[in-house]
Amino acid sequence: MTTETTEETGAVTRRKATIIDIADHAGVSRSTVSLVLRGSPLVKAETRQRVLAAIEELGYVYHRAAANLRQQHSQVVGLVINELTNPFFTEVTVGLEAALSERQYLPFLTHTDESLERQERLLTALREYDVAGVVLCPVLGTGAELPAQFRRWQVPLVLVMRHLGDPLENYVGTDDYHGSRLATEHLIGLGHQRLAYIGGVQALGVRQERVNGFRDALATHGLDYRPDWVLACSPTRLAGRNAAQELLGRSPAPTAIVCFNDAVALGVMHAVAQSGRSVGRDCAVVGFDNIADAALVSPGLTTVSIEPQRIGRVAAQLLLELIRHPEQTGRTVLVPPQLVIRQSCGAH
Amino acid sequence: MTTETTEETGAVTRRKATIIDIADHAGVSRSTVSLVLRGSPLVKAETRQRVLAAIEELGYVYHRAAANLRQQHSQVVGLVINELTNPFFTEVTVGLEAALSERQYLPFLTHTDESLERQERLLTALREYDVAGVVLCPVLGTGAELPAQFRRWQVPLVLVMRHLGDPLENYVGTDDYHGSRLATEHLIGLGHQRLAYIGGVQALGVRQERVNGFRDALATHGLDYRPDWVLACSPTRLAGRNAAQELLGRSPAPTAIVCFNDAVALGVMHAVAQSGRSVGRDCAVVGFDNIADAALVSPGLTTVSIEPQRIGRVAAQLLLELIRHPEQTGRTVLVPPQLVIRQSCGAH
DNA sequence: CATTGAATTTAGAACGTTCAAAATTTAACA
């Protein structure tokens, strides 16, 4: 029986049914019920029916925590994301969730809000809940020793979008270098000779990659790389506008601007228009990320698309591989980006 | 000893240390270690030191799943959010997480992506992981019987931002009616006589509340409510722009537009400007939500601020109350919104 | 109708913790 009465309220409370209640109700043993629950072919069809009926009747809910305890492994994967407000990361998590739930893993999503302290708290919480692995987009200022720590802890770890420089770390991100190169070469192909780069915070490895792609594309085509035409700024629309205003005031001014991301690019477009120039005609602009606004704005923003969902899926796949083969290290997967051509670069 | 050798690899593997390993190492019993872990005052200071040293030395990690199993309750709370890409919800979750982790609960964040099927999968998964309660922003099309189901399941449930109409449901949201009224009365106070309302999907209860606030504010001040000046459209910038274009083409045109949310309002501002009118001077616009862009755009968007973090905190508090007193039902908390005055309404 | 092997089912221990109750040690006092 699964009903009992509590003293305080006098109300009838239904204790949650367990596998034993099902067993009693169906007239079989715990083990048989367990086999049915896991879809084993060992049980006779008729018995299975009886058990399933009992499950239905008692409203039984499988207790995964107990099963995991016994089986010594969990089906939960921690997702530690630094900035959920950024739609890009939301997309990454959508890809992660899709790939994980296909393989019966449950993603445990978690938000550090770019705070190192929160990140530490969350990582130990996940460890205490015995997750099978962790996908982490580390907060700025995360120590490079974190991957080694995870190895010691024996918890598989995949970094996404930001890496820490440990040669043994497992990392999934975009091919920033080639994406940036792609964008730059497109502009050069359109005949531009005076190209500038705007955006990104110096400290970020991502930015370095993108600037390198820009630099090398120029070099390959025999164009000058002018350090004074490479401006850093925080990755926002406002900062992009300010930086562009300054740059466009110089003489000569660039005729094409490669931007760190779309937010910056939108700000840059704004500044270009305000300076009396036509975006695309007098000054070409390309972005990076292909956010939703890039298509909606007018003229449309030419940009490098990095398929965030795909990155999520790839990260999930790598993590599942690591769960199977924990000894693997140093895997890096760079998802190749694609150029999406719209009007902001003057092409059609 | 916690080291052993696996046959396959020959590598030394460190089995995760348990409370028993700590007990042996410190020369005490399981129970004593357990008491130390839970910060009990019963253990002698010197013993505690010895145990803590052992914990440190063996790199022990508390196994919450096992503890929860024994204690028959978990410290995990499910957060089921329909649209994480919406920065508003991200803010709500930040508030939830903050309030929950203060009380030692761990928020298990989850994303339905506005899919009913995903929502169902996630809810059963959370049940299987035996969460202490659930905070849910239900997907469109969720059946009104869901709260009753949760009651039968004996899982405390708090709805946020969207309710289902069950009189016993527990709900935390904004006071849409008064927020909308506030915005409308502000415009009336500035002398406007021809007011229109744009945005929101008919089916949503939220929209009905906001339109009611708009209507009643008009009535209170003896102004006509014209149903043909109340336009529904999906809550996006683009849809807002289209709706406003249509509306501004009529004659007479409204001199003030109350919008369902800020996204719509930004689209409306765009249309107003395109029609050759000055936003604020010729046509006032107010939004709802106070998203980040509202302050950045020019002119600044006057809008109703609903403090999403606060909503998250309140929802968390209510849930924790329900976990303590599961018999409570029918609680509704409406967080009062505030008017943030910028330039888009012509005031200063 | 035994016998055999396959098919199906089961008992008991185990996973890592905490609870209740009991056992032991320590301190205080006459």
Next chain:
DNA sequence: TGTTAAATTTTGAACGTTCTAAATTCAATG
């Protein structure tokens, strides 16, 4: 020093599952 109470520690069962190995049932065969 013995007695008592308080302080501290421990034992064994329990939480809901699954594993291993063994037990039982069934069907087919000679």
